[in-house]
Amino acid sequence: MIKLENITKNYRFGGGYYQALKGVNLEIKEGEFICLLGPSGCGKSTLLNITGFLDAPSGGKYLFKNENVSNFSDYKRTVIRRKEIGFIFQSFNLLPRLSALENIILPALYLNTDKKRAVEKAKKLAEWLNISEKTKNSIIELSGGEKQRVAIARALINSPSVLLADEPTGNLDSKNAMEVVEILKNLNKKENMTILMVTHDISVSKIADRIIKIKDGKIDENF
Amino acid sequence: MRTSEIIKSSLNEIKYHKVRSFLSFFSIMIGVISIIYTLTLTYSMSYRISKAVEVNGPGRINIETKRRWDDDYDNKSKSYLNLYDAYAIRKSFPELYMVSPYSNKWVRFYDVQSKFKEYVGVTGITPEWKKRGWIYKLKGRFINDYDIENKSKVCVVIQEGGWLKKPKWIKFYRWKDKFQEYVKHNELLGKDIYIGNQTFKVVGVLEEPPQEQNPKSFIGVGSWEPNILIPISSMQSFLKGYSMNEKEDAIDGINIDTGQKETIEKYKRVITELIKSRKGNADFINMRDYIEVLKDQMTDKKRDMTTVMIIGIIAIFAGGIGIMNVSLAAIYSRVKEIGIRRALGASKSDIMKQFVFEAVLLGFLGGIFGSVLGVAAIEYLKSKGDTNMIMFKWWMVLAAIIAAMLTGFIASVYPAKVAADLDPVESLKYE
Numbered sequence: 001m002i003k004l005e006n007i008t009k010n011y012r013f014g015g016g017y018y019q020a021l022k023g024v025n026l027e028i029k030e031g032e033f034i035c036l037l038g039p040s041g042c043g044k045s046t047l048l049n050i051t052g053f054l055d056a057p058s059g060g061k062y063l064f065k066n067e068n069v070s071n072f073s074d075y076k077r078t079v080i081r082r083k084e085i086g087f088i089f090q091s092f093n094l095l096p097r098l099s100a101l102e103n104i105i106l107p108a109l110y111l112n113t114d115k116k117r118a119v120e121k122a123k124k125l126a127e128w129l130n131i132s133e134k135t136k137n138s139i140i141e142l143s144g145g146e147k148q149r150v151a152i153a154r155a156l157i158n159s160p161s162v163l164l165a166d167e168p169t170g171n172l173d174s175k176n177a178m179e180v181v182e183i184l185k186n187l188n189k190k191e192n193m194t195i196l197m198v199t200h201d202i203s204v205s206k207i208a209d210r211i212i213k214i215k216d217g218k219i220d221e222n223f
Numbered sequence: 224m225r226t227s228e229i230i231k232s233s234l235n236e237i238k239y240h241k242v243r244s245f246l247s248f249f250s251i252m253i254g255v256i257s258i259i260y261t262l263t264l265t266y267s268m269s270y271r272i273s274k275a276v277e278v279n280g281p282g283r284i285n286i287e288t289k290r291r292w293d294d295d296y297d298n299k300s301k302s303y304l305n306l307y308d309a310y311a312i313r314k315s316f317p318e319l320y321m322v323s324p325y326s327n328k329w330v331r332f333y334d335v336q337s338k339f340k341e342y343v344g345v346t347g348i349t350p351e352w353k354k355r356g357w358i359y360k361l362k363g364r365f366i367n368d369y370d371i372e373n374k375s376k377v378c379v380v381i382q383e384g385g386w387l388k389k390p391k392w393i394k395f396y397r398w399k400d401k402f403q404e405y406v407k408h409n410e411l412l413g414k415d416i417y418i419g420n421q422t423f424k425v426v427g428v429l430e431e432p433p434q435e436q437n438p439k440s441f442i443g444v445g446s447w448e449p450n451i452l453i454p455i456s457s458m459q460s461f462l463k464g465y466s467m468n469e470k471e472d473a474i475d476g477i478n479i480d481t482g483q484k485e486t487i488e489k490y491k492r493v494i495t496e497l498i499k500s501r502k503g504n505a506d507f508i509n510m511r512d513y514i515e516v517l518k519d520q521m522t523d524k525k526r527d528m529t530t531v532m533i534i535g536i537i538a539i540f541a542g543g544i545g546i547m548n549v550s551l552a553a554i555y556s557r558v559k560e561i562g563i564r565r566a567l568g569a570s571k572s573d574i575m576k577q578f579v580f581e582a583v584l585l586g587f588l589g590g591i592f593g594s595v596l597g598v599a600a601i602e603y604l605k606s607k608g609d610t611n612m613i614m615f616k617w618w619m620v621l622a623a624i625i626a627a628m629l630t631g632f633i634a635s636v637y638p639a640k641v642a643a644d645l646d647p648v649e650s651l652k653y654e
Contacts, residue, residue, distance in 0.1 A: 049648050052566075054565070054566055054647050054648050054651075055647075055648050074570075074571060075570055075571070078565070078568065078569070078570040078571075079570075081566075081568055082567070082568025082569075083568075087566050087567070089651070093559075093562075093563045093566070093651065094563075095560060095563060095564075097235060097236075097239055098235075106564075106567055107567040107568050109224050109225065109228050110224050110564075110567060110568035110569050110570075110573060111568060112224070112225065115225075115228070154567070158568070
């Protein structure tokens with residue numbers, strides 16, 4: 001489904017460049033659950049952002065569903081992102097002025113889905129994630145675990161083919177963290193969802209089919 | 224994202240940032256009020272100027288015998304204008320639209336029936352008088368050629384139009400015109416009245432339009448406003464009264480309309496020549512064209528118009544800068560949100576639309592409230608006697624609201640572009 005060949009990413013830094021990714025090769029098959037491990041600043045979030053079309057690579061080749069998307073414009077990347085990618089963040093990144101339900105349906109609105117249909121689907125997702133009672137609540141009234149469930153529902157509303165999770169358990173207590181991990185596992189096993197997850201936590205990473213370690217902007221082949 | 228959703232989201236933002244919204248809203252509101260006021264005033268002024276020119280004629284020339292108080296009055300000159308000079312002009316230049324001789328006298332008016340007495344201004348005229356400056360509604364008939372030829376003792380009474388809505392100041396400052404009060408309360412048409420020592424039959428009543436709609440009240444030529452018109456020939460033959468003319472057959476002046484602005488100079492020249500050939504010289508007359516008279520008054524009005532217009536533009540411009548400033552500030556407080564929206568599938572244009580819609584909506588709401596206040600202010604000024612305000616039209620509200628929305632739009636394009644161009648990855652990291 002995803003094939004990264006010799007992907008690099010450079011950032012301007014002072015007068016020169018800082019290389020965040022130094023030639024990453026990675027293949028992710030449909031339905032695979034991959035965990036990216038690595039210390040802070042090793043480039044795993046950059047890799048996630050490039051995979052999720054939030055950022056463009058500086059070099060290399062990116063094949064998504066057999067299509068070369070390396071040189072896609074910002075608009076094309078946006079279109080593919082809204083249709084194919086679901087994001088889950090460590091700090092939830094919910095919009096505080098919207099209710100839980102409004103947060104969930106937001107990506108559907110950007111995809112121009114009929115609002116009624118989006119709400120129906122959001123309610124089903126909320127039920128599945130055990131947050132039905134909270135859909136009308138404001139985000140500030142929710143607990144950490146509930147917030148992350150809302151964020152997962154939001155990531156799933158457009159039925160993406162890939163779910164990208166950037167340390168989804170990082171801000172949760174161990175009980176909620178395990179529940180989130182369980183949800184992701186279920187999604188992968190039952191729905192055959194392709195998942196790429198960044199984490200620090202080795203215990204969390206154990207649920208993955210494959211663990212990839214990033215070190216200094218490269219995949220650590222010795223891991 | 225659908226427009227309805229963007230509007231909903233914009234309204235939420237406006238509601239959430241109450242102080243910020245109020246400030247933009249307030250400046251736009253002031254801009255809108257001044258735009259409505261400016262439009263009303265400029266519309267009123269230009270309408271009245273064009274109406275005054277239309278009513279008084281585009282090629283208007285006025286010829287009068289010089290008076291003692293004129294700068295270049297010649298003591299020794301014995302020449303004066305008379306009715307035959309007017310006839311000669313008419314005969315020599317039949318193409319002129321109007322040649323209207325006139326003579327004014329201040330005489331005693333007396334109504335036997337009601338015993339009403341008053342000194343009134345009477346103007347002797349020919350039927351050509353009605354060709355220009357005709358703003359009246361005529362009851363009965365006007366003076367005709369038969370009246371001139373036969374020196375008929377007939378007259379036409381002019382009745383003032385009053386006010387549609389009397390301004391408050393008028394109740395304190397204006398003296399009551401007794402003759403007008405009398406005309407208002409008595410049916411004069413068909414009645415015999417005394418003017419001087421002669422009986423005249425009232426064959427017509429000219430009703431002026433209300434003051435607010437009277438172009439003569441805005442720009443006028445000369446200060447003499449007669450109460451009664453009579454055939455000029457009858458005046459010269461029968462009417463005794465106070466006049467500026469020493470000779471009985473003298474007239475005060477001749478009003479001419481060439482029909483076109485462009486021919487004024489030519490006719491000024493040829494008419495002067497004609498008078499020279501008739502009287503030996505033309506130094507005893509003053510010849511002025513209407514454009515000259517209007518010019519000063521119009522320059523004043525135009526300066527007023529420009530001043531008000533500039534104030535209006537500055538106000539709305541300030542409103543625009545307010546919106547731009549507030550929008551820029553909003554962007555920096557919403558960087559994270561922009562990042563989240565971009566990650567969830569918002570395109571650059573979705574982000575731009577969001578900010579532009581917010582500003583346009585602010586402009587629209589400011590426009591609506593500004594219009595309500597603006598119209599209320601205009602109604603208030605109207606009640607205080609500002610006759611320009613009567614020219615207010617509802618399309619001005621629409622124009623002001625559109626201007627406010629346009630200001631919101633223009634002022635938000637740059638901030639919206641800044642927001643749309645934010646790097647989504649960097650924005651997501653922003654705390």
